[in-house]
Amino acid sequence: AQTIHQWPVAEIKAVGSPLSLGCTIKGKSSPNLYWYWQATGGTLQQLFYSITVGQVESVVQLNLSASRPKDDQFILSTEKLLLSHSGFYLCAWSSDWGGDAEQFFGPGTRLTVL
Amino acid sequence: SQLAEENLWALSVHEGESVTVNCSYKTSITALQWYRQKSGEGPAQLILIRSNEREKRNGRLRATLDTSSQSSSLSITATRCEDTAVYFCATDAGGNYKPTFGKGTSLVVHP
Numbered sequence: 001a002q003t004i005h006q007w008p009v010a011e012i013k014a015v016g017s018p019l020s021l022g023c024t025i026k027g028k029s030s031p032n033l034y035w036y037w038q039a040t041g042g043t044l045q046q047l048f049y050s051i052t053v054g055q056v057e058s059v060v061q062l063n064l065s066a067s068r069p070k071d072d073q074f075i076l077s078t079e080k081l082l083l084s085h086s087g088f089y090l091c092a093w094s095s096d097w098g099g100d101a102e103q104f105f106g107p108g109t110r111l112t113v114l
Numbered sequence: 115s116q117l118a119e120e121n122l123w124a125l126s127v128h129e130g131e132s133v134t135v136n137c138s139y140k141t142s143i144t145a146l147q148w149y150r151q152k153s154g155e156g157p158a159q160l161i162l163i164r165s166n167e168r169e170k171r172n173g174r175l176r177a178t179l180d181t182s183s184q185s186s187s188l189s190i191t192a193t194r195c196e197d198t199a200v201y202f203c204a205t206d207a208g209g210n211y212k213p214t215f216g217k218g219t220s221l222v223v224h225p
Contacts, residue, residue: 044157044202044215090156099206099213100145100164105156 002027004106012112016080021109023074023091031093033074038088086113124220134189135219137203148188149202193223
């Protein structure tokens with residue numbers, strides 16, 4: 001069975017500080033990977049997606065970057081946090097590509113920027 | 115504006131009652147997915163309904179799709195407290211080739 005793990009579970013960071021969030025998928029080779037951001041009570045905004053190792057596509061510009069250093073790993077980072085970065089960050093994977101692809105979400109990371 | 119969006123921000127029912135969440139979308143789609151997100155968790159897919167399907171069931175859940183009115187509904191029968199969650203529809207409206215989520219409808223089921 002596939003499992004998806006995100007770390008850390010929660011972070012409290014200062015404005016201007018760096019950030020790195022991680023996501024690992026086990027039990028699935030060559031998954032499509034996604035990063036989402038969700039404001040409190042808000043919708044899911046897709047930030048990045050990756051179809052293969054080393055390739056990441058940006059969907060929206062939020063002063064964040066993403067990398068996929070390994071087949072099963074997806075990293076979200078920034079060198080300088082903004083207050084607007086606060087929210088819930090979700091990593092997801094899918095086997096298929098397309099509008100009918102089911103996405104499997106991780107437990108998320110709660111980020112508070114002060 | 116959103117390519118897909120649920121029509122109500124919040125709903126409240128009592129256990130055992132039935133409830134329907136509606137979603138409308140713009141442009142044509144390949145499929146529409148319904149997801150449920152419980153507080154503090156990631157969303158989980160409930161039902162996927164393709165553009166050539168009109169209805170899909172999963173236990174107490176029933177989804178319908180009307181491509182002529184570009185709308186979908188998710189009905190839950192015999193609701194339970196554990197159905198309390200935010201319900202999202204997600205479509206590939208706009209030819210994005212990946213699901214775009216609506217704003218979500220918050221459902222609270224009271225004992």
